[in-house]
Amino acid sequence: MQLTDDVLAAILLGFVVTWLPRIAPFILVKYRGLPDLVVRFLRYLPVTILFALTLSSLVTERTGRLPILNSLEILASLPTLFVAVRTKNLLYAVLTGIVSLALLRWIV
Numbered sequence: 001m002q003l004t005d006d007v008l009a010a011i012l013l014g015f016v017v018t019w020l021p022r023i024a025p026f027i028l029v030k031y032r033g034l035p036d037l038v039v040r041f042l043r044y045l046p047v048t049i050l051f052a053l054t055l056s057s058l059v060t061e062r063t064g065r066l067p068i069l070n071s072l073e074i075l076a077s078l079p080t081l082f083v084a085v086r087t088k089n090l091l092y093a094v095l096t097g098i099v100s101l102a103l104l105r106w107i108v
Contacts, residue, residue, distance in 0.1 A: 046090060054097075072108065076101035 034042075058074055059067040079100050084093035 050090060050094075072104050073101065076104050 054077065057070070058077060059069055061067045076097055080093050080097035083096040084090070087093070
């Protein structure tokens with residue numbers, strides 16, 4: 001395949017189309033900032049994402065059936081929840097969850 005002007009233009013246009021939506025928000029935020037409402041909303045994203053990942057690992061779902069609770073994961077989530085509420089530190093909560101699940105799998 002030869003590199004013609006049309007192919008080169010398509011490659012460059014594809015680059016611009018994918019690059020612009022990814023970089024433009026950073027440039028706009030740098031110079032204009034975000035409203036306080038958006039900043040307050042964005043503070044909840046890490047906790048929300050962690051909760052969604054945690055909830056999806058606590059249950060196993062199949063099409064046409066009710067979700068099934070995973071007992072080991074639920075047991076491991078109890079000390080994790082305690083550490084998360086007590087310290088309010090996501091890193092400590094994640095590490096506690098990993099260690100507790102590893103210990104439970106090693107014991108059982």
